[in-house]
Amino acid sequence: MVISGLATGSIYALMALALVIVYNATRALNFAQGEMLMVSAFLAWTAQRAFGLPFWASIVVAIGGAALLGFIVERVIVRRSPTATHWDVLIITLGLSLVLRALAGMVWSHDEFPFPSLFSNRPVVVGPVRLAPVSLGIIGASLSLMLALYVLFTRTRLGRAMRAVAQNPRAARLMGVSVERMSSISWVLAAMVGAVAGVLVAPVVFLSTKMGLIVISGFTAAVLGGFGSMPGAVAGGMLLGVIENLAPLYLPSAIRYAVPFLLLIGILTVRPAGLLGRATTRKV
Amino acid sequence: MRAQLELHDVSVSYGQRRALEDVSLTVGAGEIVALLGANGSGKSTTLRTISGLVRPSRGRIAYEGRDITTWQPDGIVAAGVGHVPEGREIFSEFTVLENLLVGGHTAPAREIPARLQRALAMFPVLRERQRQPAGTLSGGEQQMLAIARALMAAPRVLLLDEPSLGLAPRLAREIFRMIERINAAGVTVLLVEQNARRALAVAARGYVLETGRIVMTGASSALAADPRVRAAYLGG
Numbered sequence: 302m303v304i305s306g307l308a309t310g311s312i313y314a315l316m317a318l319a320l321v322i323v324y325n326a327t328r329a330l331n332f333a334q335g336e337m338l339m340v341s342a343f344l345a346w347t348a349q350r351a352f353g354l355p356f357w358a359s360i361v362v363a364i365g366g367a368a369l370l371g372f373i374v375e376r377v378i379v380r381r382s383p384t385a386t387h388w389d390v391l392i393i394t395l396g397l398s399l400v401l402r403a404l405a406g407m408v409w410s411h412d413e414f415p416f417p418s419l420f421s422n423r424p425v426v427v428g429p430v431r432l433a434p435v436s437l438g439i440i441g442a443s444l445s446l447m448l449a450l451y452v453l454f455t456r457t458r459l460g461r462a463m464r465a466v467a468q469n470p471r472a473a474r475l476m477g478v479s480v481e482r483m484s485s486i487s488w489v490l491a492a493m494v495g496a497v498a499g500v501l502v503a504p505v506v507f508l509s510t511k512m513g514l515i516v517i518s519g520f521t522a523a524v525l526g527g528f529g530s531m532p533g534a535v536a537g538g539m540l541l542g543v544i545e546n547l548a549p550l551y552l553p554s555a556i557r558y559a560v561p562f563l564l565l566i567g568i569l570t571v572r573p574a575g576l577l578g579r580a581t582t583r584k585v
Numbered sequence: 586m587r588a589q590l591e592l593h594d595v596s597v598s599y600g601q602r603r604a605l606e607d608v609s610l611t612v613g614a615g616e617i618v619a620l621l622g623a624n625g626s627g628k629s630t631t632l633r634t635i636s637g638l639v640r641p642s643r644g645r646i647a648y649e650g651r652d653i654t655t656w657q658p659d660g661i662v663a664a665g666v667g668h669v670p671e672g673r674e675i676f677s678e679f680t681v682l683e684n685l686l687v688g689g690h691t692a693p694a695r696e697i698p699a700r701l702q703r704a705l706a707m708f709p710v711l712r713e714r715q716r717q718p719a720g721t722l723s724g725g726e727q728q729m730l731a732i733a734r735a736l737m738a739a740p741r742v743l744l745l746d747e748p749s750l751g752l753a754p755r756l757a758r759e760i761f762r763m764i765e766r767i768n769a770a771g772v773t774v775l776l777v778e779q780n781a782r783r784a785l786a787v788a789a790r791g792y793v794l795e796t797g798r799i800v801m802t803g804a805s806s807a808l809a810a811d812p813r814v815r816a817a818y819l820g821g
């Protein structure tokens with residue numbers, strides 16, 4: 302139960318990371334992050350079905366397609382509206398999510414499709430516990446990606462520059478950082494992280510145009526962790542996944558899908574800065 | 586003397602508000618030039634315009650013979666113009682070391698270690714506090730960090746915006762000694778200061794801004810002796 306909660310949680314964590322990466326670079330919320338994930342998963346599926354590519358190659362297609370989509374969205378929408386407020390960008394990405402879902406429905410229909418998994422279905426038995434390889438695979442792959450992101454953001458020039466922009470864009474400019482380039486890279490990177498999450502989650506939830514709703518859980522996870530904090534996003538995702546999996550044990554099982562909303566409302570009223578967030582993030 | 590940085594009739598507005606009007610000034614290679622003026626006279630705007638953070642509505646900016654008026658800030662930094670902004674604007678969540686590394690964003694990777702050592706040798710307090718979050722430094726240490734961070738890009742021209750603001754006199758003296766050392770190492774300096782007396786003591790020449798216009802210019806000694814400058818900026 303906890304393991305499968307952590308697996309769901311890793312997906313939420315990746316989603317939350319994608320949202321936070323874009324938010325830190327541009328102070329904008331990308332509401333279309335979920336639909337971008339959905340489109341990437343469909344791309345992988347199409348690559349397998351229509352073009353007969355092997356699984357690993359379809360993942361490359363999904364990640365590459367997501368990167369291109371992220372790049373285009375940033376260029377065409379975000380960059381073109383420099384005078385738009387963050388509020389405007391939020392509405393724009395909300396609109397984009399509807400458009401992407403409609404387009405995906407036209408191309409792939411609104412049906413559900415089974416999505417093959419990298420990981421076998423035979424449970425792994427460790428002593429008295431039986432573990433689903435899917436869960437372990439999701440957790441392992443997510444943790445590897447998180448580790449890679451950690452190294453990128455703390456050990457490389459690019460990652461440091463992105464964090465500098467998040468703290469103070471004007472000072473970052475004076476260090477010779479191109480804030481525009483960082484915005485572009487953030488959108489591409491977030492889309493790629495979302496694509497990995499999509500390919501990991503699709504075998505579990507089935508492939509469908511409704512997949513994009515996962516953005517709400519990602520958002521909740523990010524808020525739980527104190528929006529803007531990357532370690533917070535990971536912790537928030539894991540926590541949300543576990544709570545969501547355990548909640549039906551103690552509460553009516555129908556409550557499960559309301560858990561993110563209840564948590565979101567709870568955290569916003571009780572501790573708006575998030576679990577790991579700073580207490581005073583708002584400057585007066 | 587060869588002009589390294591030149592502003593020709595530069596005008597800047599923030600929306601409807603005119604902040605600079607036909608400002609022309611020249612900074613020669615190797616000089617320290619002071620830019621003086623009361624609060625809101627447009628000193629910071631002048632520096633921001635040179636760095637490309639603010640776009641002039643009129644006029645031209647030349648750096649080492651190239652017209653940089655329409656360049657992006659990252660290109661201007663990469664070309665060798667460093668800027669230590671008003672209020673320091675260090676990255677307070679970063680450690681001292683990370684601040685310096687971001688300062689070297691435009692530097693070739695193989696030069697970073699040597700530049701880091703040079704910066705830490707110049708500011709020993711920073712060496713002691715390398716791993717500390719920059720937000721925990723005192724005001725004087727933050728100013729030193731802001732200067733050291735700009736030096737990581739190995740600028741040929743350094744724009745300094747009120748580096749002694751809010752510092753105790755002893756620290757302010759130390760900062761001015763640093764500025765002279767940096768200049769002695771071959772870096773041209775354009776220095777904005779409230780502390781006109783100290784600024785004129787280190788600068789060879791100066792300009793005086795008043796509500797967005799240059800109203801006076803000359804050798805530091807002449808400015809320091811001018812009755813109007815004395816009345817307005819040197820306390821009589």
Ligand SMILES: Nc1ncnc2c1ncn2[C@@H]1O[C@H](COP(=O)(O)OP(=O)(O)OP(=O)(O)O)[C@@H](O)[C@H]1O
Nearest residue numbers: 599602604622623624625626627628629630631671
């Ligand atoms: N971002 C901005 N938006 C609108 N007006 C601005 C902005 N920045 C500066 N101004 C105005 O432009 C004028 C020049 O400001 P600037 O900051 O360049 O002055 P300054 O000489 O540096 O002053 P100080 O000594 O207070 O630092 C002032 O009237 C100021 O109110």
Ligand SMILES: [Mg+2]
Nearest residue numbers: 628629630671
């Ligand atoms: Mg100023």
